[in-house]
Amino acid sequence: MQSTTAVIDRSAQAYPPAVVQIGVCMSTAVSAQRQQVALDFESGDVVQLLDPAGNRLADSHYDPLITDLTDDRLTALYEDLVIVRRIDTEATALQRQGELGLWPPMLGQEAAQVGSARALRSDDFVFSSYRENGVAYCRGVELVDLVRTWRGTAASGWDPYTVGMATPAVIIGAQTLHATGYAIGCKKDGVDSVAVAYFGDGATSEGDVSEAMVFAASFAAPVVFFCQNNHWAISEPVGLQAVRPIADRAPGFGIPSVRVDGNDVLAVTAVMREALKRAREGGGPTFIEAVTYRMGPHTTSDDPTRYVDPLQREEWAGRDPLARVEKYLELSDEVAAGIAQRADRVAAEFRAGCLELDDPEPLSLFDNVYATPHSGIARQRSRYSAYLEGFES
Amino acid sequence: MTELTLSKAIGTGLHRALAEDDRVVLLGEDIGTLGGVFRVTDGLLAEFGSDRVMDTPLAESAIIGTAVGLAFRGFRPVVEIQFDGFIYPGFDQIVAQVAKMHYRTGGKVRMPLTIRVPYGGGIGAVEHHSESPEAYFAHTAGLRVVTCSTPQDAHTMIRDAIACDDPVLFFEPKRRYWTKGDVDEDASYPLEKARVVVEGSDVTLLAYGPLVQTALDAAIAAGDEGISIEVIDLRSLSPLDYDTIEASVNKTGHVIITHEAAEFGGMGAELAAGITDRCFFRLEAAPQRVTGFDIPYPPARLEEHFLPDLDRILDAVDRVLGRTNSLTGWTK
Numbered sequence: 242m243q244s245t246t247a248v249i250d251r252s253a254q255a256y257p258p259a260v261v262q263i264g265v266c267m268s269t270a271v272s273a274q275r276q277q278v279a280l281d282f283e284s285g286d287v288v289q290l291l292d293p294a295g296n297r298l299a300d301s302h303y304d305p306l307i308t309d310l311t312d313d314r315l316t317a318l319y320e321d322l323v324i325v326r327r328i329d330t331e332a333t334a335l336q337r338q339g340e341l342g343l344w345p346p347m348l349g350q351e352a353a354q355v356g357s358a359r360a361l362r363s364d365d366f367v368f369s370s371y372r373e374n375g376v377a378y379c380r381g382v383e384l385v386d387l388v389r390t391w392r393g394t395a396a397s398g399w400d401p402y403t404v405g406m407a408t409p410a411v412i413i414g415a416q417t418l419h420a421t422g423y424a425i426g427c428k429k430d431g432v433d434s435v436a437v438a439y440f441g442d443g444a445t446s447e448g449d450v451s452e453a454m455v456f457a458a459s460f461a462a463p464v465v466f467f468c469q470n471n472h473w474a475i476s477e478p479v480g481l482q483a484v485r486p487i488a489d490r491a492p493g494f495g496i497p498s499v500r501v502d503g504n505d506v507l508a509v510t511a512v513m514r515e516a517l518k519r520a521r522e523g524g525g526p527t528f529i530e531a532v533t534y535r536m537g538p539h540t541t542s543d544d545p546t547r548y549v550d551p552l553q554r555e556e557w558a559g560r561d562p563l564a565r566v567e568k569y570l571e572l573s574d575e576v577a578a579g580i581a582q583r584a585d586r587v588a589a590e591f592r593a594g595c596l597e598l599d600d601p602e603p604l605s606l607f608d609n610v611y612a613t614p615h616s617g618i619a620r621q622r623s624r625y626s627a628y629l630e631g632f633e634s
Numbered sequence: 635m636t637e638l639t640l641s642k643a644i645g646t647g648l649h650r651a652l653a654e655d656d657r658v659v660l661l662g663e664d665i666g667t668l669g670g671v672f673r674v675t676d677g678l679l680a681e682f683g684s685d686r687v688m689d690t691p692l693a694e695s696a697i698i699g700t701a702v703g704l705a706f707r708g709f710r711p712v713v714e715i716q717f718d719g720f721i722y723p724g725f726d727q728i729v730a731q732v733a734k735m736h737y738r739t740g741g742k743v744r745m746p747l748t749i750r751v752p753y754g755g756g757i758g759a760v761e762h763h764s765e766s767p768e769a770y771f772a773h774t775a776g777l778r779v780v781t782c783s784t785p786q787d788a789h790t791m792i793r794d795a796i797a798c799d800d801p802v803l804f805f806e807p808k809r810r811y812w813t814k815g816d817v818d819e820d821a822s823y824p825l826e827k828a829r830v831v832v833e834g835s836d837v838t839l840l841a842y843g844p845l846v847q848t849a850l851d852a853a854i855a856a857g858d859e860g861i862s863i864e865v866i867d868l869r870s871l872s873p874l875d876y877d878t879i880e881a882s883v884n885k886t887g888h889v890i891i892t893h894e895a896a897e898f899g900g901m902g903a904e905l906a907a908g909i910t911d912r913c914f915f916r917l918e919a920a921p922q923r924v925t926g927f928d929i930p931y932p933p934a935r936l937e938e939h940f941l942p943d944l945d946r947i948l949d950a951v952d953r954v955l956g957r958t959n960s961l962t963g964w965t966k
């Protein structure tokens with residue numbers, strides 16, 4: 242458990258007492274938010290291996306965890322980043338064209354999602370929220386399956402068991418409990434698979450998330466709590482949810498935690514690998530706070546101009562997760578063009594699949610409500626069927 | 635009289651309540667800076683400040699639970715639950731605490747909370763954004779449950795709900811937020827009173843919230859076929875205004891109840907039983923229900939099949955009157 246203690250120390254030292262005092266009441270917490278953001282990268286508690294300028298920073302603790310990430314492997318990760326961003330922009334365009342009812346963009350969060358998801362094994366299991374389309378892509382979810390619910394043609398997109406990922410939880414925070422229970426099950430079954438819960442900074446305020454941490458700690462569950470702190474819960478700044486770094490909460494539950502630059506795909510991979518290793522070896526849960534930024538609206542229905550400070554957004558634009566890898570790798574034009582071409586192909590396939598999704602059969606309304614025959618549903622189905630036939634004759 | 639949308643009418647009602655009583659406080663997710671996801675509270679933070687209009691952390695149980703504490707302290711909290719499907723994390727606080735506090739304390743502690751809930755479907759939304767959970771709350775003793783269908787009612791009823799010393803679940807028909815109508819800000823009528831929207835003599839059609847408009851459309855269509863429908867907007871779901879309902883059913887002898895919520899154990903079941911009890915000898919046919927099916931709210935592309943519409947109400951009109959149905963050939 243030595244590394245555990247080391248990680249706890251990192252976050253424990255992170256914040257000077259002054260910050261704690263700022264958040265005495267709700268309204269001052271909001272004004273404290275900006276100061277806290279400024280501290281994010283100055284306080285030195287955030288794991289970073291690749292800085293925004295593309296410099297590779299040496300780290301004796303985390304470097305050994307990513308020795309296999311040669312330039313070639315990093316180029317492959319970069320391609321994932323490009324593709325998930327391309328999927329995301331295509332989906333936003335589809336929504337603007339009336340083909341999707343809604344879309345929650347992940348713009349800015351690509352490295353947090355790709356870095357963490359690519360660290361997983363196929364027998365691990367993900368429980369996510371709605372914004373984790375980059376994670377879903379990495380898990381092997383079919384492109385068209387990403388949009389079924391947003392187009393309104395199905396209750397969910399994919400079979401959780403074929404990709405090792407549950408379909409998104411829209412009730413904020415609920416999935417953290419599911420991940421914990423799944424992890425307890427893995428432990429009972431004597432396998433070393435790990436469950437991962439993805440959630441936002443806003444979610445950490447829900448009781449479910451705290452309760453999940455209590456259970457995970459009590460049962461030493463092999464679960465990773467992966468919080469993407471993108472600074473916003475719709476219009477609410479992270480400072481309203483937490484007056485200290487979110488990662489600081491976990492040690493109080495007995496869970497080691499770490500803050501990582503969520504826009505640094507190398508650092509995210511490294512901390513995720515460490516957490517997975519701990520879980521597989523019986524060391525129990527880990528809490529990761531990936532510090533990132535929601536560069537787009539909450540969803541396509543949202544109007545962030547009402548609340549986002551353009552200067553803050555601008556600052557984060559300078560920490561783009563793709564740009565730093567580009568600077569570091571200095572890819573040849575030929576390689577870059579190949580990646581762009583493949584991303585375009587994915588986008589075209591994605592769009593075509595979306596446009597082909599037709600409205601479901603009316604009587605499918607009554608499918609899957611129960612696993613076993615149910616006389617009440619059977620009666621409603623047959624009555625509605627007769628009613629619909631009345632229109633035909 | 636001013637012409638307002640339904641959402642704006644609630645907003646002006648909240649404004650008036652904040653201005654008139656400094657113990658009124660608003661709590662909810664995104665209600666301050668953003669003005670709420672439906673902009674119902676737009677402008678209120680700027681005018682009344684963050685002590686009165688509080689953007690809260692993202693936690694419904696905590697929002698309701700802290701509102702209970704504020705009520706203990708003599709405040710009049712008005713809580714916004716962002717969407718119908720997100721009320722459940724706060725369900726325990728509502729049914730186990732808010733609803734029972736007055737009873738538990740022998741009347742010593744009042745819970746004048748208003749819990750605003752945008753509800754119902756028809757907006758093409760994703761899961762958890764189109765639900766009609768009113769029956770859970772109507773089933774719970776200690777809670778008043780109301781819903782509005784016009785800007786006038788929205789304005790008057792939200793103010794009455796806030797002024798009421800009991801906890802009130804205030805359901806807002808989100809697909810009618812943009813409906814416009816004249817609002818007399820000084821109008822006053824009892825919160826419990828149902829409203830006869832159009833008079834008729836053949837069938838009593840009971841509706842509330844988003845379906846009042848649909849019921850009116852059905853009454854007009856039936857009128858073209860020579861059937862006279864009386865439409866009643868229930869407005870209060872707990873308690874129910876049986877005086878108004880009974881008077882109507884005793885006149886028509888036929889009753890149809892419509893709501894978006896599922897049929898099983900819904901408001902329609904309660905109404906059918908209550909009406910049968912009171913008007914048994916006057917009823918000429920069994921009360922008919924036109925409701926959502928007993929399934930989870932479906933994906934957006936299926937919601938037109940789920941939601942009661944004009945055709946399904948007219949079909950029930952035929953059935954309740956024992957007419958051969960032009961669509962299905964059913965007789966009752």
Ligand SMILES: Cc1ncc(C[n+]2csc(CCOP(=O)(O)OP(=O)(O)O)c2C)c(N)n1
Pocket residue numbers: 372411412413440441442443444445471473474475535539663692694716720723
């Ligand atoms: C229980 C519950 N309450 C409210 C909502 C409405 N809602 C949807 S997303 C959201 C903000 C979530 O913020 P965060 O957890 O930070 O995730 P992000 O959207 O930033 O990815 C809210 C309040 C919900 N979906 N579920």
